[in-house]
Amino acid sequence: MVPVITIDGPSGVGKGSIAQMLARQLGWHLLDSGALYRLTALSALRQGLDLADADAVATAARDLPVTFTAGEPGEPVAVLLSGEDVTREIRTEACGKAASTVAVYPLVRQALLQRQRDFQRLPGLVADGRDMGTVIFPEALCKVYMTASAEVRAQRRYDQLKRQGESVKISHLLKEIQDRDARDMGRVEAPLRPAEDAVIIDTSSLTLDEVLAAVLKVWSEKQA
Numbered sequence: 001m002v003p004v005i006t007i008d009g010p011s012g013v014g015k016g017s018i019a020q021m022l023a024r025q026l027g028w029h030l031l032d033s034g035a036l037y038r039l040t041a042l043s044a045l046r047q048g049l050d051l052a053d054a055d056a057v058a059t060a061a062r063d064l065p066v067t068f069t070a071g072e073p074g075e076p077v078a079v080l081l082s083g084e085d086v087t088r089e090i091r092t093e094a095c096g097k098a099a100s101t102v103a104v105y106p107l108v109r110q111a112l113l114q115r116q117r118d119f120q121r122l123p124g125l126v127a128d129g130r131d132m133g134t135v136i137f138p139e140a141l142c143k144v145y146m147t148a149s150a151e152v153r154a155q156r157r158y159d160q161l162k163r164q165g166e167s168v169k170i171s172h173l174l175k176e177i178q179d180r181d182a183r184d185m186g187r188v189e190a191p192l193r194p195a196e197d198a199v200i201i202d203t204s205s206l207t208l209d210e211v212l213a214a215v216l217k218v219w220s221e222k223q224a
């Protein structure tokens with residue numbers, strides 16, 4: 001049995017950072033499932049496909065020519081699409097938005113299902129996404145659902161972009177986050193919601209280190 005810790009929650013809640021820190025600390029593999037949806041959208045756009053064409057996008061998902069370069073456990077890996085390094089490109093707001101659009105299609109989700117399960121390898125897996133605990137790894141022993149208000153998430157994103165020298169309006173970021181939440185939570189297939197057996201952690205007033213400690217506490221309690 002390969003242990004799995006699932007970390008689900010809305011955009012901008014800090015799941016990616018926590019999943020990475022956790023995988024590093026435990027020496028486990030890491031699945032960034034959002035990257036697969038981002039790559040699907042990017043691959044479809046590069047092929048000139050219409051993102052509204054679910055069948056065509058699902059084919060792009062099935063045939064995704066992606067390589068994750070092997071890094072140390074929990075280290076960020078480079079992502080190659082047809083051999084080209086797209087690590088940065090898939091992180092843009094535009095790609096995130098396109099990912100959320102194609103993630104609505106059941107055929108796309110099916111096409112990516114086994115690819116995600118294949119990440120479950122010894123000594124263990126930290127899986128970050130929206131439906132890790134509900135659909136992809138329903139048997140996982142430890143499920144965490146991270147939350148924070150849309151306002152808090154918009155502020156964090158604003159601070160992050162500002163540090164990177166980008167100037168954006170916070171009202172714009174808030175609107176984007178609210179739209180993304182509505183799409184991710186409102187879709188019919190695998191909507192964003194906590195698994196029944198998930199532990200909910202409200203991160204609004206917590207630092208990353210405090211969230212990490214809270215997740216590690218959940219994990220040690222589950223093992224007891």
Ligand code: DC
Nearest residue numbers: 033034035037099100103129130131
């Ligand atoms: O976590 P992220 O921002 O990289 O994800 C981008 C989009 O992909 C997100 O808005 C919804 C979709 N997604 C999903 O539907 N299911 C997942 N397990 C992960 C991401």
